[in-house]
Amino acid sequence: MSGSLLQVENLTVEFRTRNGIVRAVERVDLSVGRGETLAIVGESGSGKSVTSYAVMRILDSAGSIAQGSVMFSGIDVANADEDTMATLRGREISMVFQNPRLALNPIRKIGRQIEDVLIRHVQATHNNAKQKAIELLAKVRIARPEERYDAYPFELSGGMCQRVVIALALACKPRLLIADEPTTGLDVRTQKAVMDLIVELVAEQGMSMILITHDLGLAAAYCERVIVMEKGRVVEAASAASVFKDPQEPYTKRLVRATPRPGVSLRDLLPDPEIPYAAQTPRTESVEGQPLLEVRDLVKSFAPAQSASLLSRFMNKSVAEPARSVDGISFTLAKGETLGLVGESGCGKSTTSAMIMRLLDPTSGSIFFAGRDIGAIPARSFARDADRARLQLVFQDPTDSLNPRFTAARAIADPLYRLGGVTRADEARTAVEEIAKMVGLPHDLLDRFPHQLSGGQKARVGIARAMVLRPDLVVLDEPTAALDVSVQAIVLNLLADLRAELGMSYLFVSHDLQVVRMLCDRALVMRAGRIVEEGSAAAVLEDPQHAYTRELVSAIPHPPL
Amino acid sequence: MSQSSPSVQTGLRITRALGHARYALAANPVTLCAVLLFMFVLGCAIFGPMLAPYDPLQTNGAMALKAPSWQHWFGTDQLGRDVFSRVLVAARLDLTIAFSAVIIAFIIGSTMGAVAGFFGGWSDLAVSRVCDTIMAFPLFVLAMGIVAAAGNSVINIVYATALINIPFYARMARAEVNVRRNAGFVHAARLAGNSEWRLLAVHIFPNTLPPMMVQVSLNLGWAILNAAGLSFIGLGVRPPDAEWGIMVAEGANFIVSGEWWMALFPGAALMLAVFSFNLLGDGLRDLVDPQKRT
CATH class of the missing domain: 3.40.50.300 (P-loop containing nucleotide triphosphate hydrolases)
Structure with missing residues (x-):
């Protein structure tokens, strides 16, 4: 041993x-x-x-x-005893945590935080700590380490923060590194960079991981x-x-x-592949006529924060240009079609979906839904619009999107009362039970509060709430990002089945190209507020044209198959 | 379960709520203590006048300034009135003042704060500046000023106490609503066709109740102290009415001459009431928090 x-x-x-x-x-x-x-x-x-x-x-x-x-x-x-453990932790065994922002002290400069660890474990003295900290920052490939030494965590991106956490973990040259979900919540390209870095440094220092x-x-x-x-x-x-x-x-x-991996269909993800794939039929023939959704030159710009502009006014500086989070995008979505919208965090895909859902007013451009420019109707008054019931959204975080004080049944019934013209409780209950059956939610769970449900069950409640009004267009905003893979497989199949059964159109927003390939007919790739590539979902993944898409595809982890 | 009638569901809900209350109390003996203490204080307020062995206003020159005995548990005051009866009877007046003041402050303050936190803009500015203005005064002095100016009556004590408590509720409601304004479930409710006002009243506001309930409970204790304080300096409740603040004030003159019971017992009652409300705060949070329900 x-x-x-x-x-x-x-x-x-x-x-x-x-x-x-x-x-x-x-x-x-x-x-x-x-x-x-x-x-x-x-x-x-x-x-x-x-x-x-x-x-x-x-x-x-x-x-x-x-x-x-x-x-x-x-x-x-x-x-x-606790003394032995205190020396062991950090010095011999160190850990990289899941959320790098929580692992760093928000009000201390990152260089200082690295120095603290070095000095605590007698790896450096006060004289050379700064120099060693900068060396470590350089080692985790943070560009311009001398400048970044003085940065606060909020000034760095998620990937950069994770690099700092790795620098902290490696500061004392431990013998064992424990990385607890080090790339969850990071984009696929950042994930690849961070994982490559960890594996390389671990090999270089002869550590175990x-x-x-x-x-x-x-x-x-x-x-x-x-x-x-x-x-x-x-x-x-x-x-x-x-x-x-x-x-x-x-x-x-x-x-x-x-x-999800190359070359498999949605049905293959399920443990029992015997069920026939209902949604397999190509849906391109229904494209003729007017598209269900047409987005033209959509722009959303956010003004810089008020305090910043006030400060810059005091300091006699010119006010910064408003940042364009969505920068003039156009696309169409046919009836019955599923369109994937792929991109990394901050590319504007969630802003786009919020504008289409009329939760956010566009700065300019138009959104035609069934031939009507709904982009011109203010988001605030859209709740009373006739098209409200036809546009629904499935949220990314099933926990955050359910009111903690509402039972599952009440959450699903809310749209029925407000938009479905339902007034009687038994009428609502029947409709709720019908949709619950369709999304595979057992009836005895309907009277539970969100915290009494598992992640997959909460996701089903969210889907049932969006589908109960039988909308024409459902935007799926990363509906499986917070779920385990086995639950994701079931939810994705459920979404495909519901589409086949109810004949809706989906706009599927995701960062996961494999999932988009399996669920969607066409895909759009977004970067920095613009669409860089558009094509059939399979073509975008298998034969990407744009350099950025190629980079995205190659960053997907390739297990030895 | 599919065809359960509304009455069965209501029954189910009540059973569930009771079960949760039992659980929350059993898990935390301090809360149980606080609830028992609160029930005791409340019981005194409701049944005090019936239970009092003597008429609290009945003077008896022969029995003046007697030390606590089996006949007069808390002794008698300078006019021969039974201190125990007076302490017991005073609970009703003090609690009424505190409860009505806190309820008024809660309703006005949380409505103002919730609107400010949800809609922002000028409503936020207006509410925040009003709160800042009230908070800029030493609150007790402000209450004194209001009672002195508006007239020396119990109802004015209630108004004054309510007014100085409004900023606490407004600020708290504003902060609690503000953090939930962009929560996923609020967007979801918006998609379900809820109007902005309905979003605030039905979806956001009930979620702010747990921290607000703690504030209410702490505030009750504070409001009692405030009312007693005003009476102590001669504003509001006037002799010969039994009220803890006045009794302490009257008794204070006699401490030097050794008649300690006149101030001690109403003071102790005051302390007990405030103590039970403060303890209750934490317990209430457990009771109203759905996250703790299983």
């Missing part, structure tokens, strides 16, 4: 909750050798993060290691070995090469199946 750096045996972690003791992790065995990279893959609630917290002994006060041993290079972590992720593709692409966890247990341990090609356990098979 001298070869392994970290040896976890029979680890069980328990949490005390109001409903009694919950076992988050049960009898987990794992080992990481020197210089080895291991990925722990699992969906939310699988115990993958808790396992790593137990290794660092940073479980919150309700949790405790109930059983088993954690040995880190001869130190018994489970029973070590544990990568915790929900993305099997990412795990297989960047690690040597993969452990798959489900409900607190390890279900499969395999080499990265074999986990995709030859999964052994049923759960792993399902996970591999649900991961």
